[in-house]
Amino acid sequence: MLEISALSHFYGKHQALAEIALDIASGEIVAILGANGAGKSTLLKMIAGLIKPAPGLTLRFEGADIAELPAHLIVERGIALVPEGRGIFGELTVAENLQLGAYPARARASEADRLAKVLALFPRLTERMTQAVRTMSGGEQQMVAIGRALMSNPTLLLLDEPSLGLSPLLSREVFRALKQIRESGVSVLLVEQNARASLDIADRVYLIESGRNAGSGSAGEMKNNPDIQRAYLGKARAPSSPSQP
Amino acid sequence: MLLFDIALPGLVLGGMYALIALGLTLQYGVARIMNLSYGESLVAAAFGALSLYTGLGLSPLMALLLAVPCAVLINWLLYRFLLERLMRRGKDRGAQEIDSILVTFGVLFVIQGIMLIAFGGQYYSYSYLSIPVVVLGTTLAVNRLVALLFAAAIGIAVYLALTRTRVGTAVRAVAVDANAARLVGIDVAAMSGLTFAFGGGLVAIGGVLISMFLTFNASMGVIFTMKALVVVIMGGVGNVLGALVAGLMLGVVETAVARLVDPGLTLAATYALFLGVLLIKPTGLFGRAAS
């Protein structure tokens, strides 16, 4: 449903992304792993239209070129981003945040229905509807952020480090929610530091290093790849490898 | 009775402050334009009402029907063809703010220059509904009462529209976080333009209402800009309820000081209140916590 190739981006002279290629099929959970500063957030922002890509790339969604579309029209196509740091409206209430999620025309008709689904997914939001989001815990804020994205009736959900700063318990709840979201027919593109949990729920994985594609494969293959285990899963090195600080 | 002698005129003045601060807080909080020509727009609307009244015998309340759509259109064009480009050019919030201050400073002199050419520097007023009535033991001109009623009705309507409707919530969302607003499908540039225009409409209403009972001249716009700014900052930038409450507060305090102490001290009172509020709550009465 999403095809990307030759996507590059410069911040001034600094090249954050170089010739990235990536695709997502309908119904998949795809995870992107990469160190801090690898360019993962930049990639998601470009898909969501927050950063305008330079010409010459391919950025197609459900067959249509979306490279030139501004962010508010990309939401209308069915791509929703839960940005790094959540990007919720802290001064507004949970109910207002969720109502705003359904602002796109594609979401209006099914608003009540979707609200019920979001509250079924995150029941603890139900009694918090009139609370200002900024006064909530990190985990609850992340639920609002994901819930708001789902209110826009997306077919592809992008998430930028949704478990960042959450307790292990709340992280598990977020990953459980992502699985349920996929079961409801929404494809998921997930950027995560928590490689283990991502590999557990993902179908496929892309590695990004210094803004470049550095490998991809099924989550199963990746889990058994010694390089991946070393770099992302914290497994001990082979005894023969030279020790480095 | 002294209490009502202060409270009623205080509320009339405060209602005007609240109304004009409402427009400025929307322009600044949502469209991110620090509009220094704000007071000049108000005086221009006052001159508009004066001309329609003395020239065509049109009542100021009818003038609203003409002045407000004109102001909305002019402000929308100003935003769309000048300010929006600047906003897109500015690298960050700070650069955008400086650009908008410089441009609206220029607009200030354009509007003021046109008014000076057309009306000169002398003071103007006209007499419309200046019939005294006794309300709660206080004598008040009907035009002031009418202005207060309009301000109250408009203030409440705008507040309800912003808090109870989908579009209003979207407007507040842009004020809270413009990037997040784009992610929920809000066309931030379009919404900013409409909000800026709407703020221009509010200040035109303020100008027409004030012209009914205040003596004004072509170069006094800066006073209104300053008062509106004080109210906006005191209430918390971008906060509608804050602008309404701070506006009423300022009106009552100024009237009380003028009445009980000395009319020459109203400006001092304004700033004492302003500083007092900011010392206790640096982000304003209803301001969000500093981030």
Ligand SMILES: Nc1ncnc2c1ncn2[C@@H]1O[C@H](COP(=O)(O)OP(=O)(O)O)[C@@H](O)[C@H]1O
């Ligand atoms: N707004 C920006 N201006 C300049 N450089 C940036 C900006 N955002 C990110 N970068 C740089 O681009 C690179 C990729 O950043 P980012 O996409 O945030 O990486 P990741 O999400 O993988 O940690 C980093 O080197 C970062 O310092």
Ligand SMILES: [Mg+2]
């Ligand atoms: Mg990142």
